[in-house]
Amino acid sequence: MTREHPSNPVVLDATARQVLQVFSEKSTALFAPEAPVPDMDNCPVRDVLARVGDKWSLLILVTLSQKPHRFSALQRQVGDISKRMLTQSLRMLERDGLVSRQVFPTKPPSVEYALTALGEAALVPVAALLDWAAGAHDDIRAARRRYDAEAG
Amino acid sequence: MTREHPSNPVVLDATARQVLQVFSEKSTALFAPEAPVPDMDNCPVRDVLARVGDKWSLLILVTLSQKPHRFSALQRQVGDISKRMLTQSLRMLERDGLVSRQVFPTKPPSVEYALTALGEAALVPVAALLDWAAGAHDDIRAARRRYDAEAG
């Protein structure tokens, strides 16, 4: 399988590329005299990738995409997540407007978490990425075997 | 802006959802008596998300999508990445078959990194995700302001 240089010129469109420039915070870090805030707030990609990349957020979003869940039900469904991380993850998702939190002042109280419209929209490109990942998995494993074989 | 429950039933297709089930390694962890390998190898999603989620891989892939780069050029382009992390990230990307590494035994030696066909293919769904992130950024920031305002 002799691999030639892929010469397709462009993969990313202009928007994506520009967005990724912002992904690196170097420029603002260099220009800021006192670096007021490492402005995570100004970078859309870091925002979204921070959620996609962490261990639990995606799993929570997917679970909620099936139906709204209460805290404990959510924990059981996800399985091996601690209350601490579940709370923490939910707070971040709620803060970003991807998940809604509604308290029912019953006794004992119950809290219901659900996806917002924004949260559902987020899952669309994420699902596309996962589909690609599923399809490319064999290629990746093959590449990995090759690599590990020739250079242990 | 009163937000009602989003009631669109399905966001993820079957493949994506099934794939995400595997994302959690709980089941295998529970069933394995001695847990031989936490089989990262058998989970396509963890594989790909591990790359997408970390700080540098995406930036490297995008930089390489413009043209092949040598090691130092790549480091300068990315900006604030250390040689250590650049090496480490490149090794993972190479191992997964997303990036190729070609050594020219000149003196001093030079090494050229480039995207493989698989690497370029990966950028397609990634770009879609980034586009969504760029579009949703305003909504996310707005949600964040609201959240921080009402519950400092």
Next chain:
DNA sequence: CCGAATCCCAAAAGATACTG
């Protein structure tokens, strides 16, 4: 039942110095 607060460990990643 839902969560906040604290402690503590292990992994990730930056800084620095050295090598073929």
Next chain:
DNA sequence: CAGTATCTTTTGGGATTCGG
């Protein structure tokens, strides 16, 4: 130039305890 080796700092995340 293109890394490797080592050290230190930072972060993520589990366990436990407490409160509303």
